[in-house]
Amino acid sequence: MKTFGKIYMGVVFALMYMPLLVMVFFSFNEANSTAKFTGFSLHWYEEMLRDSAAMDALKNTLILAVVSTIIATVLGTLAAVGIFGMRNKWFKTGVLSATNIPMMNPDIVAGVSLMLLFAFVGRLLGAVESLGFGTILIAHITFSLPYVVLNVLPKLMQTDPHLAEAAQDLGSTPVQAFFRVVLPSISSGVVSGALMAFTLSIDDFVISYYTSGSFTTLPLLIYTMTKKRVTPEMYAVCSCIFISVLVLLLVMNLSQIRQAKKSAQLPVK
């Protein structure tokens, strides 16, 4: 059973990483082909650095992800605190169901619905081009929000509600109580919500496709490129992303392990 498990996991991992390895391998191809390897070269990495369209798309993707993550995290955290404090059960259930909609709706429906909204408002305002950075930003915030809310809410439920009251009894204002007592105890939820929002934003293609207008992100650039044949240059760009994610995850893991070791040494509180 144990050896079977090992073999099974090995095979699945191998299959899982096959396309990724193909991607990294062919990014070093000498020829302009993603199927026939002729020789090793760094040609496509040089090309990538010289390609202003790819660099712009990368920059756009990062700007969009950072801005939408910040707004979604602030708005979502406040909303979670508000929802947690709600007394009216029906209203609370209603807001939670509405929160779930963007998570359950297929991406294509969410994208089409937002596009129709922006087209409608654009026509009302008489704008020539209704889509752009503003609309794609709204779209990204919208699909990120539920993940922030649903990551923060369980943390709020775990915290002792009397703590904030105690802080206020001891003379802090509600705002001070929030920043000094509530926020530290829900911070892990806020961070994981923000992380999810960031990942979703970088990765999103379908909703961006319908709401971006002329604003090009990396997934959109890849889409237009894959309509024809992709050069190994795109593989080079994605290999760079792959390596940076790998390093990021490794660093996160190491710091987690170190923290776990530290807390294991401390006496239990």
Next chain:
Amino acid sequence: MTDAKIKGVRERKSRTRKKGVSLLLNFPYLIWLCLFVIIPMFIVAAYAFTTGDGTFTLENFKHLSVYKQNIIDSFIYALIATAVTLVLAYPFAYFMTKRSEATQRVMMMLVMLPMWMNLLILTYSIMNIIEANGIINNLLASLGLGKLQMINTPGAVIFGMVYNYFPYMVLPLYSVLSKIDPSLLEAAADLGSGAPSRFRRVILPLSMPGIVSGVTMVFVPSVSTFYISQKLGGTSVNMIGDIIESLVNRVSTRNLGAMLSLVLMVVILVCIMIMNRFSDEKGGIML
């Protein structure tokens, strides 16, 4: 005033204050939900029930019969892909929980890594591997063997779905399976239940919430995909996502696209509601 009265007054005061604060905190979020979640859905419905110039009609829904086969195909492909993913991911997640904590952490990272990669480039890379002049066929040719027709088949599309959404099945399964208390299994064994019955009566019911959320997370994007079917299915596979995409892109057929989006949305929401009911009955916890 008695102590009880004072307490009552204080409580009422803090309750009204809290209510005001919670509304204030929620206000931006509620506005956002209305503007960008609720209203767009009504706009989709409005487009679905009107003609291009805005008069009410049910004509759009008559076109459903044209797309009936595509809708059925989409659901069949997505169901097969979801079933295959579940069958592959369940033992995978189970074996994962049997490892040491450090190994589990590394494996978790390896499972999540492809989730950070762009779906488009991964799908394109799969296309490279299986296409007519792709890597597998080149290998076969160099071995002196004939070519295999793999791309542009429903099987390729299903493989693409399984590949791309596999991590989304593993994560929820792993999180429920790793929380199962081993002493429950020991107790079941002490009470005379064998391995198959322990699985059926203890492990499976306890992992139901993970199965439900994993199935949802794989089925919804699979049934509505248009990129995977375009790249791996070619012209042989035309899914509901492909049709919505081509209809919405042209202004003249936008109302038809909105009608199909509405149908897709309603069918999926009904499916999810039924599934959640199912997991509630089994004692799962859903939000």
